[in-house]
Structure formats: structure tokens, C-alpha cells
Amino acid sequence: MVVADSNVRTLSDPESTWHQRFHSSPMKIEVNDLTIRYGDTTILSGVNLNIRKNEIFGIIGPANSGKTSLLKALNRMDEFTPGMKVTGDIRVNGLDIRHVKNVYGLRRSIGVVFPLPVGLPLTVFENVALAPRLGGMNNRAELNIIVERCLRRAALWDEVKDRLNSLGSLLSGGQQQRLTIARALSQEPDLLMLDEFSIAVDPVTTMRIEDILKELRKEMTIILVTNLVQQARRLADRTAFFLNGECVEIGVTECLFTGQVQDQRTQDYLSGRFG
């Protein structure tokens, strides 16, 4: 199946230079001195990290270490979260996201997969067609193409092609999570953020999704927050270890797992002494 590349471009807002630059390539992200607070509680303090283009960047660490809050800051979801306050500097392809006027465009260029599968209470088709529709596309033929392509890339097409009009929220957990990925792909993202995607998914589906991610990294940057240390080892090029709101260490994944660590706490966590 041949898909014209122009389909993709119609999703973006041609008026916005911001959007064009975001869409120019997979994202490169620089985070400088990022601090996140909820009221008086500091969730994340003074984090510095760089995420390269086309990299799978793993983030590991026990609960409450600020991993999810980092993701929320990256697509500026903090603005709708009451009490959440972000200070510091986040640059995407060199541009400070604080100055993005079209926050919706920013979010459309970032796909998010949540821990629990969220099949929206729409049909399977509409679940995947939602993002293009939000971008103003209503051409049924083009939508058909996008939906099929995204479902295929999420390895879900064969299972749902005969029930595109049944409710997405009625699929099984593993199917819904792949539907979520298909939905994220329909945004043609330059960055895909996955937040502990395998928490509610069976091992077989987890492995299938991991294979998908390996394919997707050719086209986009991927941030993989995971509670499974071995998953980070299987997928991530580099891995950051977060602990209690602090970014303890960032390193090439294979180095971390072969004992070349700077910090004893990383070693302890990786070897399963806590967490």
C-alpha cells in the first residue's frame, strides 16, 4: 500500500513555524535544571538530560521517582494538572517549549502511551481517526488509509479489521494498548513517550510491542519509562535511573548493566537490592 506523504503534512498547521520545525525531524530534547513541584512537595529536582534523535531513551526507577511528571512536563500537560509547577528549561530541537504558542500542535507531535490502556469509548476506527480529525481532516478515504496503516504498524490490524465499528473500549487489555499505540502513531509523532506501557499487558503482547518499538525508532525518538529493568536493557540505547526525584545516573544501557556505573545506588537497583 502506497501512502502519499502529503497526508502526514495535512495534520500540521501550516501557519505555525513552530509546528513545521517540530515536524522537520525526530525530536532532540534537552532538559536543563528541571524542577517539578506539586504544592510544597518536590517531585523532581534539578534534572539535566539530553535525548538524541532516533534514540530509545529508557527511564527506570521505583515509584514516586518523578518519571511520569517528567513526561507531563515534556508535552506541557502540567498546565491542566492542578498544583503542578514546572521550572527549568526544556528544549525540543533547540526551541524552548515554554514559548510554544500552539500547545495543541506541540502535543500533536508527541505521542503518549499511558500505563493503563485507554481505549476511548469510540469505535476502533474512530479511536485511530481521532487525532487526524482533531487536526481537521474529514476525508473518509484518507482516514481509511491512515487508520489501516496505523493499525498495521501497531500489529493490531489483523485482529480488528473485521470489527472496526465496534467499541474500542471493549477490546482486550493487550489489544487496547496496541490501539493506544496506533492512536499515538496516527498523530505522526516525532516523539513517542511510553509510560510503563506493559503494566496491564500480557508478556506475549509486551514482546510484540517491544518489536514494534524497535521498528519505530527508525522514524522517531522514543522515551520509554519502565518499571521493568530488563525491558530497558532489551530496548533502550541509553538509560536514566531516577530515584526520589533525582536523576541519579544516565548511561549507555549496556554499560550500566555490565557494571560500569558511577553511583552505587544504580548498581543496587539494577541488581535488585531494592525497588
Place this chain on the structure above:
Amino acid sequence: MDAVEVHRHSFQRNRDWYIDQFVQHLVFLAGISAIVLIIGIFFFITKEGMAFLFGDVSMSEVFGSMFWEPSDEDAPDYGILALIAGTASVSGLAMIVAIPFSLGAAIFIAEFSSGTTREWLKVLIELLAAIPSVVWGFIGLSILNPLIIDLFDVPVGLNVLNAGLILGLMAAPIMTSIAEDALKAVPDRYREAAEAMGATRWQITFRVVLPAAKNGLLGAVLLGVGRGFGETMAVLMATGHSVNIPGSVFDSVRALTATIAAELGETARGSEHYGALFAIGIFLFVITFVINLSADLIVRGVKES
């Protein structure tokens, strides 16, 4: 505590057991009383209306004639067609008024407002819902009536328009409350997912929340319709209470409920007129029962999916 004592204790009923049994039976009685009452009411109305339903007056006349003249001594007429038209036209207009208002208010409260605004609005709407219907009727009589006469240059201000507006305003707060519950029942993770995809507030509401809540919203509307059919006092005061099939919203009408309220006190118990009023009661009972039941089934459908 030795072994024998443990044995004795565990095989004896103690005070807690009796209290537990007592409370269980008490709440069972309270629970079943609702069912007993509703069946009792149904039987009472049916018993009183049966004589009329199977009496000398044929049903085709009751439902086919538009003349309601029960006090005519020679040839009383018991046609309720005009009364049905009255109730239906007032309720219909009321829904046209109430649906946009209540759904709009519910969407604003649930999706767009926050903090103090939301809390204040919710309290105010609860207050509105608590205004007695006779007060609404009074507003219809003393405020809307002259207003309609002045604005539209019609001889009478007590008509379908007046009653429809009053009834719409009465039903809107309750519908708002239920519709807001339906919107609140949509899990936040749906909103979050749509938000992460770059949807604006309105897009989230329109494309995700409303489709997810559509059954609950339909239930809210149906309950409003049920309220419209059953409302008596305000309708009695604001419709003009004249038997009439309305040609326009400026015609006076008479509602089924208002007819019972106004005439039951003046009839001789057991008379044909008395039975006819109870037959209207059965008719209303069946209609509101069907409406409420379908509303309930629809709302229940939401929770299961």
C-alpha cells in the same frame, strides 16, 4: 482462655448477632416498603378507575373525543384528547427550553468551570431545583402572564408558551444535575488521553466526553420529560386551564394532571366523573412509569458498558 472456653464462645449467639439480625430485618422492611407502596398505589388507582374503564363510556370516545364536559348532566363527555394535547404541547415546549439550557449548564459545570465557580453553580442549581412548583406557578401568573400579553399583544398570557417556559425552567435544574453526574462519570483518563493528543477543551468535550456520556444524558432528558408530564401545580396555574387543542403557543390549554387536581375535590366518590379522573390517573401512571423505566434502563446501560 483455655480450649473449653473458646469452644463455648464460638458456638453461642451473642448480643452482636441479635443486633445484626434486628438491623438486617429493619432495613429490609424499609427497603421493601417502597415496593409495597408503589404496588399499593397502583392497585388503588386501578380499583377506582376500573369501573369507569369497563363502564358505559367506550374507550374510543375517551381517547377520540376532544370534549371534556363531565359536569354536563344530560350527556357528559369524557374525551381526554384535548387534555393529552395540552400536556404534550406544554411538555414539548418545556423540553425545547430545558434541553439546551440544562445540557449547556451541565457541560459548563463538568468540563469548563473549576474551583469556586463550580461549587457555587452546583449549590445554586440545587437551590433552583428545590423551589416549590406553586412558586413557579405564581411566577407564571404574576410575571410571565403580563409580560407575554405586552410582548406579543395577545389577550391572554396564560397559555402553552407561559406554562412551557415555566415548566422548562423547573425541569432544567434537575436535568442539569443528572446530566452533570453523567459527564462526571466519564473517567478522567479519557480526557487525559485526548488532551495528550492535542485536543482542545471543546474537542475533548465534543468528541470524547459527550459520546461517552450520551446514554446518561438521554436519561437526564427522559427524566425531565417525566417531570413535565407529572407536574401539576405550576401547569394548573400557568396554562389558563381551558380545554382546547392548541393551534399556537398562545392558546390556553389544560393538562391531564391539572384536571385531576382541580376537579377531584368536587366529584362524588364513586361517580362516573370520579372514575374518569382515576382513569386519567392510570394513564398518567403508565406514561410516567414507561418514561422513568426507560430512563433508568438507559442510565443503567451506561454503567454496565
